[in-house]
Amino acid sequence: MLIAFGMFAVAFVTFLLIAVIYFYPGSAKVSTIPGLDPSDTREGNLPEIIAAGSLHEFLVKLHKDHGPIASFWYGPKFTVSVASPDVLSDLKGVFDRPAELFKVYESVVSPESIQYANGIEGRKRRKLTDPAWGHEQLNHFSATFNELGEEVVKKLTSLPQDDHVALCQYALALSVKGLSQTCFGRYFQDDRKCYELKRNYEICWNEMEARIGGELDQEGSENQKKVDEALTNLKKMLQEVMKERKASPPKPQEKVFIDFLMEKSDVYTESMILADSLTYMVGGIHPTGYLLAWTLYFIATHKDVEEKLYQEIMEVVGKSKAIAAEDVSKLRYMKQVLNESLRLSALAPWGAKVQELDIELGGHIIPKGTSIITALGVVLQDETLWPLPNQFDPERFSPENVKARHQFAFQPFGLPSRACPGSNFAFLELSIFLAILVRNFKWRLVDGQVVESVHHLVTAPQEEIWAQVEKRS
Numbered sequence: 001m002l003i004a005f006g007m008f009a010v011a012f013v014t015f016l017l018i019a020v021i022y023f024y025p026g027s028a029k030v031s032t033i034p035g036l037d038p039s040d041t042r043e044g045n046l047p048e049i050i051a052a053g054s055l056h057e058f059l060v061k062l063h064k065d066h067g068p069i070a071s072f073w074y075g076p077k078f079t080v081s082v083a084s085p086d087v088l089s090d091l092k093g094v095f096d097r098p099a100e101l102f103k104v105y106e107s108v109v110s111p112e113s114i115q116y117a118n119g120i121e122g123r124k125r126r127k128l129t130d131p132a133w134g135h136e137q138l139n140h141f142s143a144t145f146n147e148l149g150e151e152v153v154k155k156l157t158s159l160p161q162d163d164h165v166a167l168c169q170y171a172l173a174l175s176v177k178g179l180s181q182t183c184f185g186r187y188f189q190d191d192r193k194c195y196e197l198k199r200n201y202e203i204c205w206n207e208m209e210a211r212i213g214g215e216l217d218q219e220g221s222e223n224q225k226k227v228d229e230a231l232t233n234l235k236k237m238l239q240e241v242m243k244e245r246k247a248s249p250p251k252p253q254e255k256v257f258i259d260f261l262m263e264k265s266d267v268y269t270e271s272m273i274l275a276d277s278l279t280y281m282v283g284g285i286h287p288t289g290y291l292l293a294w295t296l297y298f299i300a301t302h303k304d305v306e307e308k309l310y311q312e313i314m315e316v317v318g319k320s321k322a323i324a325a326e327d328v329s330k331l332r333y334m335k336q337v338l339n340e341s342l343r344l345s346a347l348a349p350w351g352a353k354v355q356e357l358d359i360e361l362g363g364h365i366i367p368k369g370t371s372i373i374t375a376l377g378v379v380l381q382d383e384t385l386w387p388l389p390n391q392f393d394p395e396r397f398s399p400e401n402v403k404a405r406h407q408f409a410f411q412p413f414g415l416p417s418r419a420c421p422g423s424n425f426a427f428l429e430l431s432i433f434l435a436i437l438v439r440n441f442k443w444r445l446v447d448g449q450v451v452e453s454v455h456h457l458v459t460a461p462q463e464e465i466w467a468q469v470e471k472r473s
C-alpha cells in the first residue's frame with residue numbers, strides 16, 4: 001500500500017512538473033526557435049520592448065542576438081519574428097493578420113475595420129476596394145496632386161528669403177489634402193473642411209501614439225472626452241460626404257474610394273464604411289506625409305542626388321508642365337530616390353501574419369495561431385543585404401542592383417498576399433509633389449540640426465526638420 005502510494009506520488013509530481021514546463025510561458029516545448037524567455041509571466045517581454053524604445057528597436061536587438069528567426073513573448077503570447085528574405089518569402093501566401101498586435105488602432109478604426117478582417121471576408125473586402133487605387137483612378141488623381149503641389153510653390157515663393165520651412169508640417173498638410181480630396185471627393189476641396197479634418201484626425205492619431213507608448217486614459221478623463229469628440233467630428237464629416245454623394249452620385253470617372261464602399265450596400269453597413277474610411281486615413285496620411293518629409297530631408301543633405309533628380313525632371317516634364325501619371329512612370333531616378341528613402345527611414349518597420357494551421361518556417365515548426373512578425377525594417381537595414389546601410393544611396397535601386405538582390409530584401413509595403421493597397425497611390429502622389437518642389441527650389445537644411453528617428457506607428461523624425469529653399473531661375 002505504502003509502495004503504491006509512493007509510486008502514485010512520484011507519478012503525480014512528474015505529471016505536475018511536465019504540466020508546468022509545458023504551460024509556463026517560455027517553455028522550450030512551444031517551439032525550437034531561438035529567442036527570449038519571458039521576463040514576466042503576464043507581461044512577457046513587454047518591459048524589454050518599452051526599454052528598447054519601440055518594437056522595431058527591440059526587434060533589431062532580438063535578431064542581432066538570436067538570428068533571422070527569433071521568438072519572444074508579447075505579453076502572455078508566444079510570438080515569432082522573421083527578418084530574412086528567404087523566410088519572408090515563405091510567408092508570401094499568408095493573408096491573415098493577428099488582431100492583438102494592432103489593438104492600438106482599435107479605439108479609432110473600430111473592430112469592424114479591414115485591419116481586423118481575415119479569411120474569406122478580408123479577401124472579399126480587399127477585392128472590392130483595391131480597384132479604387134487602380135490605374136484609371138490614379139490617372140484622375142494626378143490633376144489634384146498637381147494643383148496642391150503648385151499651391152505650396154506659391155506659398156514658399158511668398159516667404160521672405162532665408163525663412164525657415166517646417167518640413168513635417170508642410171508635408172503632413174499636403175498629405176491630408178491629397179488623401180482626403182482623392183479618397184472622399186469634392187467635399188474636402190473646401191480648405192476649412194480639410195483643416196477641420198486635420199485637426200480632429202491629429203487628436204486621434206496622437207491618442208494612438210500615446211497608447212502604443214503605454215499611456216492609457218481613465219474612462220471619462222478630459223483627454224478621453226477630447227478624443228471621443230474628435231472621433232465623432234470625423235465621423236460626422238464622413239457622414240456628410242456620404243449624404244452628398246448619395247444625393248448627387250458621381251460620374252463613373254469621378255468615383256473615389258468611399259463610392260466603392262457605398263455601392264456595395266450588401267457588404268458594407270454604414271458603420272463599416274466609417275470604419276474603413278478611418279482605416280485608410282490612418283493607413284495613408286502619416287506614412288505619405290513622413291515619406292515626403294524624409295525624402296526632402298535626404299535631398300537637402302545630398303546635393304548630388306538633388307541635381308541628378310532635377311535633371312531628370314527637366315528632361316521628362318520640364319519647368320512648368322503639369323505632371324501626368326504616364327510622366328511619373330518615366331521618372332526612374334525619382335523612384336530610386338523614393339525607394340531609398342523608404343529603406344533608410346524604415347517608414348513602416350513591421351507587419352504581422354497568423355496561420356490557422358501549424359507551419360514550418362526556416363526549419364522550425366510554428367504552432368497554429370502564433371503571431372508572426374514580419375520585421376520589414378530590420379531587413380531593410382541588414383548590412384549583409386545593404387552594405388553601409390546608414391548611407392543614403394539611390395544607386396542601390398539601379399536596375400542592375402535590384403536584379404542582383406533577393407526580391408524579399410525590399411518589401412516596404414508588406415508581403416504580396418496582403419500588401420498595402422496604397423502603394424501606387426503613394427508613389428504617384430509623392431512623385432508629383434517632389435517633381436514640382438524640386439524643379440522650383442533648391443533645398444538646404446538649416447544648420448545645427450541633429451535629425452533622429454522615432455519609431456512609433458510610423459517612423460517619424462523625432463523633432464521638426466527645418467529647411468531653407470532657394471527659388472530656381
Ligand code: HEM
Pocket residue numbers: 097114115116126279280281283284285287288291347348350351352353374412413414415418419420421422423425426
Ligand atoms: C509610403 C507610404 C506607405 C507605406 C510605407 C505603407 C506600408 C504599409 C504596410 C507595410 C502595410 C502592411 C502591414 C502588414 O503586413 O501587416 C500596409 C497596410 C495598409 N495600408 Fe499602407 N503604406 C503606405 C501608404 C498607404 C496609403 C497611401 C494608404 C491609403 C490610401 C494605405 C492604407 C493601408 C491599409 C488600409 C492597410 C491595411 C490593408 C489590409 O488590412 O488589408 N497605406 N501599409
